[in-house]
Amino acid sequence: MSDIKKVNDQISIESVGDVALVCINFPPVNAAGIGVREGLSKAIETLNAEGRVKAIAIYAAGRTFVAGADITEFDKPLMQPSLPETLNTIEASRIPVICVLHGTALGGGLELALAAHGRIALEGTRIGLPEVFLGLLPGAGGTQRLPRLTGMAFALDVALSGRQVYAKEALDQGAIDRIASGDPRDVALSAAQEVVAGTLATRRTCDLDSELDQAAIDGTRAMLKKKQAHLVSPHLIVDAVEQSAGDFDAGLKFESDSFMACLDTPQRAGLIHAFFGERAVSNIAEAKGAPRDIAKIGVIGGGTMGSGIATSCLIAGYTVRLIEVAQEGLDRGMATITKNLEGAVRRSKMSAEARDAALGRLHPALGLDALADVDLVIEAVFEQMEVKKDIFGKLDTICKKGAILASNTSYLDINEIADCTARPGDVIGLHFFSPAHVMRLLEIVQGAKTDADVLATGFALAKKLKKVGVLAQVCDGFIGNRILAHYSKMASYLVLDGASPQEVDTALEEFGFAMGPHKVGDLAGLDIGWMTRKRKAGTRDPRERYAGDLADRICEQGWFGRKTGKGYYLYDDGAAVPPVPNEAVAGFIDAIRAEKGITPKTFSNQEIVDRYMTAMIVEATRVVADGTAKRPVDIDMVFLFGYGFPRFRGGPLHYADTIGAAELVSRIETYAKDDEDYWQVPDLLRKMAADGTSFADLNKEG
Numbered sequence: 001m002s003d004i005k006k007v008n009d010q011i012s013i014e015s016v017g018d019v020a021l022v023c024i025n026f027p028p029v030n031a032a033g034i035g036v037r038e039g040l041s042k043a044i045e046t047l048n049a050e051g052r053v054k055a056i057a058i059y060a061a062g063r064t065f066v067a068g069a070d071i072t073e074f075d076k077p078l079m080q081p082s083l084p085e086t087l088n089t090i091e092a093s094r095i096p097v098i099c100v101l102h103g104t105a106l107g108g109g110l111e112l113a114l115a116a117h118g119r120i121a122l123e124g125t126r127i128g129l130p131e132v133f134l135g136l137l138p139g140a141g142g143t144q145r146l147p148r149l150t151g152m153a154f155a156l157d158v159a160l161s162g163r164q165v166y167a168k169e170a171l172d173q174g175a176i177d178r179i180a181s182g183d184p185r186d187v188a189l190s191a192a193q194e195v196v197a198g199t200l201a202t203r204r205t206c207d208l209d210s211e212l213d214q215a216a217i218d219g220t221r222a223m224l225k226k227k228q229a230h231l232v233s234p235h236l237i238v239d240a241v242e243q244s245a246g247d248f249d250a251g252l253k254f255e256s257d258s259f260m261a262c263l264d265t266p267q268r269a270g271l272i273h274a275f276f277g278e279r280a281v282s283n284i285a286e287a288k289g290a291p292r293d294i295a296k297i298g299v300i301g302g303g304t305m306g307s308g309i310a311t312s313c314l315i316a317g318y319t320v321r322l323i324e325v326a327q328e329g330l331d332r333g334m335a336t337i338t339k340n341l342e343g344a345v346r347r348s349k350m351s352a353e354a355r356d357a358a359l360g361r362l363h364p365a366l367g368l369d370a371l372a373d374v375d376l377v378i379e380a381v382f383e384q385m386e387v388k389k390d391i392f393g394k395l396d397t398i399c400k401k402g403a404i405l406a407s408n409t410s411y412l413d414i415n416e417i418a419d420c421t422a423r424p425g426d427v428i429g430l431h432f433f434s435p436a437h438v439m440r441l442l443e444i445v446q447g448a449k450t451d452a453d454v455l456a457t458g459f460a461l462a463k464k465l466k467k468v469g470v471l472a473q474v475c476d477g478f479i480g481n482r483i484l485a486h487y488s489k490m491a492s493y494l495v496l497d498g499a500s501p502q503e504v505d506t507a508l509e510e511f512g513f514a515m516g517p518h519k520v521g522d523l524a525g526l527d528i529g530w531m532t533r534k535r536k537a538g539t540r541d542p543r544e545r546y547a548g549d550l551a552d553r554i555c556e557q558g559w560f561g562r563k564t565g566k567g568y569y570l571y572d573d574g575a576a577v578p579p580v581p582n583e584a585v586a587g588f589i590d591a592i593r594a595e596k597g598i599t600p601k602t603f604s605n606q607e608i609v610d611r612y613m614t615a616m617i618v619e620a621t622r623v624v625a626d627g628t629a630k631r632p633v634d635i636d637m638v639f640l641f642g643y644g645f646p647r648f649r650g651g652p653l654h655y656a657d658t659i660g661a662a663e664l665v666s667r668i669e670t671y672a673k674d675d676e677d678y679w680q681v682p683d684l685l686r687k688m689a690a691d692g693t694s695f696a697d698l699n700k701e702g
């Protein structure tokens, strides 16, 4: 006989004979919000006060065990009981408590399990401490209890990598006690009954010792100093894990103080903005319609981009037809895709069997006629409107009714391309970023006539490819490249006006970019920008200060960056680490300054960052104002997932809010004294400064 009592809306107690099953039910991910904490504390206290049962098993309803603390509460005042308090209540329970895990037990969810007296995971369960991705450290005993169960090296690895660990590894490491199969409630019942029968041992984690592993601590500190010096929480994680070798309560206190310190950092705010932003970009009406069915995808073009797109589609399980005009190009494309897939196997992103299956789904063909039966075509040939129009005109007659025709163009007008077909509703822009099988951004470009279900298919495709799809409207460069075109001029102006390319790169790397703009230019190939500047030469606004003098001069030498061994830097066999500045460039800079009568100024690192970031924010504001991007958060995600913007800064417009609209307006007006054509205050920013509003407010308006 069982009887179920609700403690509150999220927690219930089922009594079965001499055991109690405590169920957490707070969809979608059973986050440990205030209701869950209150309910759990009350359930354990009540069961201990009543003394009716001899064992308690906690499990969760729905798709997963507890996915962590409730992240939406972090910006609100703390509501008691806190998670550490609830977990201490569980650990102190006189009646033994077992946790049964399924889905993902992450962060506070894993910490809940660690505070129980035993842990069973269903097959396929993953555990992890992803707080580091949110600028935090495990704050509910994770840094103290996990090392007591597994040793410090594993605890450091899990808490610093944030990775999800499968049940088998968790068992091998001692983080869980057993793997079981079945339904969480049934496993909870039999586990509790086993505890009563004495066939499942229990113990309190806090009673175990954590042995100091000095080598792991020192090695990790040295690695962090080199790779993550600018981040706050990873260093505190190491300190807290080290503390676990001492008194348990003192360790908990250290952990809790460190957690509160992290909560107050802008890094935490930036990373949590990134967490919700990644989900918000597809939380729009355009993404929610019913998508068309896609099984076969045609990719036109076997260059780097087309091959990357084809690889991404193959990894996601689609059948791909790769199209080229000549056998040589087709062979090259096939070789690139094979190499990409090998790389995925090497990086453990896919198994060797999955690679073989993917290659089996790849069908090369010469000419567009092979695309008659595909559900979606993604064109990735070079950026020439006439070529694209010709291809889309042909696709219109070849492809079956209802097939979606997409262009991977990075700046051309999708409407012009759509209008050379008799089915503009089926035409869309799907702008991938190189390397397309690695970079997670996908700009989904809506043409004036794109059908709603075609847009929804773009978002469904992004999800299947594990990419972050962001809606963009048609304009030159869409969201990302349009903003890039504006602020990359600033990097050039800074160099012409006094900074060296290395100073600009260093300042921006210290800000958090993995590479400064000149290193990125060398990596991407300086010839790309050179071609664009030549193409746009006739349409340039004569009042605008030209930014390409230095890059043009470098390209005129045949130096295109890494691939030619020379660019802003010199590359020893193509990839020197770290690259050495190209001394000849300094000579070009002097010559250009002399020709233009520029007296060089000195820029501090902060001034470099301020000018560069303000330029980025100016164009990003215009992109929001004219509706090219739906909301500021869409721009933030474009930059995090497509342009290497430092995640802990949340994105350019989240960062802009940390400066404030009024200060930004004042900066722009100051800079405009030197160059009033480049520096103009966007109307929206001026209005925000006057109203005292922020980009976060615009996000809320939707």
Ligand code: 3HC
Pocket: 028, 029, 031, 064, 067, 068, 069, 070, 071, 072, 083, 104, 106, 107, 108, 109, 111, 130, 131, 134, 136, 137, 138, 139, 140, 142, 276, 279, 280, 283
């Ligand atoms: N708190 C609040 N909301 C959460 C949440 C959390 N911990 N985790 C997920 N959600 C929300 C998401 O925002 C999303 O909301 P939406 O539908 O309104 O957009 C919804 O739950 C579903 O999430 P996903 O779309 O991400 O669902 P998936 O099935 O793809 O992934 C998941 C599930 C793996 C659990 C993933 O959501 C995830 O990684 N969550 C975050 C886990 C995490 O970081 N935990 C640590 C929290 S900090 C902590 O615990 C501090 C502690 O040490 C004190």
